[in-house]
Amino acid sequence: MDLLSSLNEAQQQAVLHFEGPALVVAGAGSGKTRTVVHRIAYLLRERRVYPGEILAVTFTNKAAGEMKERLEKMVGGLAGDLWVSTFHSAALRILRVYGEWVGLKPGFVVYDDDDQGTLLKEILKDLNLEARPGQFRAVLDRIKNRLGGVGEFLREAPDFVAGVPKEQAAEVFHLYQKALRGQGAVDFNDLLLLAIELFEEHPEILAKVRQRARFIHVDEYQDTNPVQYKLTRLLAGEKPNLVVVGDPDQSIYGFRNADINNILSFTKDYPGAKVFRLEANYRSTAAILEVANAVIEKNTARLEKTLRPVKGGGEKVRLFRAPNAREEAAFVAREIARRGSFGQIAVLYRTNAQSRLLEEHLRRAGIPARLVGAVGFYERREVKDLLAYARVAVNPLDTLSLRRIVNTPPRGIGASTVGKLLEYAQKQGISALEAFRHAQQVISRPQQVEAFVRLVDDLIEAAYDTGPREFLKRVLEETGYLETLRAEPDGEERIANVEELLRAAGDWEEEVGGTLADFLDTIALTASAEEPAKRVQDGKLEDPEAGGDEVTLMTLHNAKGLEFPVVFLVGVEENLLPHRNSLSRLEDLEEERRLFYVGITRAQETLYLSYAEEREVYGKREYTRESRFLADVPPELLEEVSAFGSAGAAVVIRPAKVEEKKPLGAFKGGEKVRHPRFGQGTVVAALGAEVTVHFPSVGLKKLAVQFAGLERI
Ligand code: ATP
Ligand code: MG
DSSP states (O other): OOTTTTSOHHHHHHHHOOSSOEEEEEOTTSSHHHHHHHHHHHHHHTSOOOGGGEEEEOSSHHHHHHHHHHHHHHHGGGGGGOEEEOHHHHHHHHHHHHGGGGTOOTTOEEEOHHHHHHHHHHHHHHTTOOOOHHHHHHHHHHHHHTTOOHHHHHHHSOSEETTEEHHHHHHHHHHHHHHHHHTTEEEHHHHHHHHHHHHHHOHHHHHHHHHTTSEEEESSGGGOOHHHHHHHHHHHOSSOOEEEEEOGGGOOOGGGTOOTHHHHTHHHHSTTOEEEEEOEEOSSOHHHHHHHHHHHTTOSSOOOOOOEESSOOOOOEEEEEESSHHHHHHHHHHHHHHHOOGGGEEEEESSGGGHHHHHHHHHHTTOOEEEESSOOGGGSHHHHHHHHHHHHHHOTTOHHHHHHHHTSSOOSOOHHHHHHHHHHHHHHTOOHHHHHHTHHHHOSOOHHHHHHHHHHHHHHHHHHHSOHHHHHHHHHHHHOHHHHHHTSTTHHHHHHHHHHHHHHHHHHHHHTOOOHHHHHHHHHHHHHHTTTSOEEOTTTTOOTTOSSSOEEEEETGGGTTOOEEEEEEOOOBTBBTTBGGGSSOHHHHHHHHHHHHHHHTTEEEEEEEEEESEEEETTEEEEOOBOGGGGGSOGGGEEEOBTTBTSSSOOOOOOHHHHTTSOOOOOOTTOEEEETTTEEEEEEEEETTEEEEEETTTEEEEEEHHHHOOEEO
């Protein structure tokens, strides 16, 4: 494949850019990622850059895998030594080699959120602090994402953090870091911070790594946080051969400290940077793109950009108003069943909790689906915690579940107490719960354990005569588990999942019915029935064969950078999109609108929007309204569909008004034309929006008629 001829002019310019900093800033689907890929291929093939000198940073591991694959197809063996990865895996790779320079042990492990929480919990307990680890984790994350240390924290934090005086909070962080290292561990944020520390303190190592990254590319630059910004700067060095690409309208990780200013001030940070703007969208039909443009225009904080469709016409966007969330899911399943070609379809939603109903309806309809970037609903921690209570109540011998719930939510029963009791159980040959009953004989202060045993006994009794929904509600009431979740950084989401579990239990009672034990059986079967659907966790557990003929389910956040012929964007209603937490600040609201924009622009041919007028939220039935963002969609581009789909609805080509914008005077083979840069040439072939011209100056060129600026002569 000729690396240049399959690109438009602006893209070619960016690919031809060689040394020095450059920014490619452009709207969705304009070929930014494609430009990066072609540029790397061009560096390898035409400029003879050694693959071991090229680094490309992507936003997810999945994106990295795809980029590498595309490059392998384009340049074959040369791609082998390329370094394509996320910031985090790049940092991890560096630390695996040089970690000892910053005090890491060779086999250090990376703790996940859960481990992090457990560690903080223990520290708070040791210090006798009545604070919630979740809140501490949130603060810790914030500090680390902003490059702060304990010192900065002491300067900038309010006097009290999570109800604790800040000096003491600083002590918690200090002990946390110490414990982490003591156990040979780092957390996710540490990966980047330690890489920075390594580079700052050991310039000789930085110099070595720079050789491995003489040409750097960063995709999705609009969503870099201050730590990633700094890492990029360090790697790029004094003579930055750095190309970043991004779209400020797709900055959707502000809530995780991504800083849109990184892309906005690139030319200031890297003086002399070239700027390339891509204005042709190759992904979506004109109709979809016009909807996207109309929506994003309503944001106040944005740079004006032009984004024009290459594909003309298209179907109208379909809107389905569902009376309730179940009907919405049923509609989606029916439409998908009718369409077939499951691999071309994605269902996108704002919150993970929305996936359960969709999963369920797709399963019932026999439609294969995979959930991307999230653990399956029944594998989620909060869901597992609650179900562990049910398991213990149904089967008091279940020690694993007992251990799971003994201090969840925290009730002052530490690991050493549990250890002693379990040891006693083993010695006496009795069950763990039995041993708990003898706490008085085993430990010095048995009160908490005794209270816990009373709770378990109550629940065992309740299991006989209450249905699953009642039972789970009772667990929540008696344990205060919701309050614990509420204090966590992602508490909202977790609480929503708990509510979703209650709803699932309610649905099951209505539709199937039976005892708590029966309910647990159903879940066990459901969970194993889900096995064949590939579960992908942000690339880490990526199944190499994923992407077959299955519907893809994922959050809007996870859909970044991807494209699908058919997209269902569900839950386009107030309190979901925009999310209820984003209603009070304009900044947050605009981030929600960008999220909507990202969703719309994933669609290539067909876009469905839907919302439910009634949804159960926090255990209560809530009446909702369509999202305010829908008002921004030009009505003439919207087509309402009924519950039984749009099978009979005509495919509508966009009105002439929009067609007029395309100066598509069809060229014919043999015609003489003039191009602003290549000069005079002869049309060799013309197909739709593309025309191939032979120029004596540069040879054959494939051009987009609309943008090439060709003149007939
Ligand atoms: P996003 O902002 O969503 O990340 P993007 O700007 O990175 O989008 P790409 O994913 O690179 O866009 O490209 C969108 C689609 O358009 C892809 O299918 C890509 O192959 C196609 N495309 C891009 N440029 C061209 C071109 N010059 N000719 C034909 N197809 C193109
Ligand atoms: Mg992209």
